[in-house]
Amino acid sequence: MADKPKPLLASDRVRAYLTLVPYLLERGQVSLAEASDEFGVTVDEMRSMVEKLTVIGLPGDAGYWQQPHEMFDINWDLLDEEGVIEITNDVGLRRVPRFTAREAAALLAGLQVVAAVPAVSDSGLVAGLLAKLSRASANAPAEVVIAPDTVDAVRDAVSSALSRGVAVSFRYQAPDAAATTRTVDPVQVLITGGQWYLQGWCHLRQAMRTFHLDRVSEPELTDIPITHADELLPEAFTEIGDDDEVTVRLPERLVPLLGDYVRADNSEVHAGVVTVRIPIADPRSIKRVAGRFQGRLEVQHPDFARAATRDWAADALALYRHP
């Protein structure tokens, strides 16, 4: 399930065993591939964990070593010949443990976020799940609250286009550009920071694009079946056609405010000041980002982006000086 299996720590392995044993007992025979996928580890790691399970068992008694029936055992032939795991003797850990406080907290917060997804809110399952998770937790989880999100007509229309598998057309008002009418094969709705983005195949641009739903109006479902669902999704916030670049400088402690713009390969730190080269379709549009930083972010290059940033603020200031 995990993208990149990583080496486990001792505590990760204990946690894995406590779930792995009931999982294997419940399912009888499970291939190494399936189990390693389920537990997010490599096949080799899973094989080693299962082999080591056979040295785990009940305590010995009064100085004697344990008897074989007091230890876990597996079907070794099946494992060696077919790569299939089967527990043949078990000495405990039969039941699935409760959720840890952290597990419950992570899922409870996740539920609050997905509650806005129409397929989830329509199911009416969220309230019941919140209660079940709280009750099934070993210790009281720290409360992590996600302020509820609302679904408006645009979000609703895009969601139904997605579930029906048809293209949706709408008016799109990108910043500093003329409004356009787009027809899009919806592939995915990205929800982050309370903002909704539609990612899909734009018939006008003949390419995958990301659309901020706040900039979408007059949505209409078409009866055109989607044809580009399998295309590679664009990376979240790189607009395709980001072939230009702008250089900015800001104090290191403010870097988190720039979010996804900053990566290891496009920034360097010197004496507490970070220089970032941001790929961007129109360098002038950095003026909106820069405006948030109270002058602490300086647009360095190119000159016309720097001038655009200054003029943007100056035009705004004029509204207060000459109302």
Added chain:
Amino acid sequence: MAARIPPEERQTNLVVALMATEIGLTKQQILDNISGYRQRADAGTRADALEKMFERDKDELRTLGVPIETIGDPGDPNDLREARYRIPKAEYDLPADIEFSAAELAVLTLAGSVWSAESSSADAQAGVRKIRALGIDGDEPIIGFAPRITVRDASFAPLQSAIEDCRVVTFDYLKPGEEAPRRRRVEPLALLDYEARWHVYGIDLDADDERTFLLSRIVGDVTATKQSFDAGLREGAGERALAGLEAVAARNSALLEITPGTEAALRLGRRATAQVQGFSVPFVDVHIFADELASYGPEVRVVEPAVLRDAVIARLEATIAAHTDAVGVDAVRAERGVR
């Protein structure tokens, strides 16, 4: 025989042993008989080192949610010399009356996929895995939606631990407009994601009142103290925190003139109510709202309140100053110029 038994093997053996006993095992029985300890004892490891190892193992297992019960001397509960240890099944097992349907598992699988932070993501996945270990297979996955929770604040994890453990924390907090950060002592009760920013809600012990702090304004480390607080305070804290911020937003309303058809109109539109002249928009924090409004440049003008208008003007002036010098004003120097 002195081969090193890895800690996971010793700890898992400990869980098996403590679940197999009804009356509990004494520390001595554990150290003498459980594989992982006994080999070390046989190899001559000192008793106090072994006892420390057992204490650490207990702590680590408790973090994993394993409820290790200590049964002391009924006559003297503080005397742990003859204490017995066990894991009560009823508290270990996922309650048998809780069932998850295939449709519920599909929802939880989506809920488990939202964390971008590695540790929370691993926790969520481990939770989903436990449900699948019950033998449930989910419905078709809910596709097409990718909700995300992002946490960039280093203070999130220590605050979450402190809430779980009911520990008072201290941290330095820098309010905008103040020269230097001020040390706060807080009973943290809930974490809250509001308008895409993380907040911690709790009792400020010096103010002796509830407060909500922005994680992005915490400077440096969050330290958990030895002082604990009553777990009862945490009940319903999330709801109180949310209601508190919503009440603030309801009280604070800005009157704005917004140019129609612009980015500002689109982004503010979701929150705005039309007035005779302009739009009213609620806000929680004047500084954060001023940052947003300054980014819209000439697309928006603040009519009132004055404190917000002044904050926006100060930002615009600072941005102009930072971009006016032909050679380039040093970003750090510009920062000093900001009020």
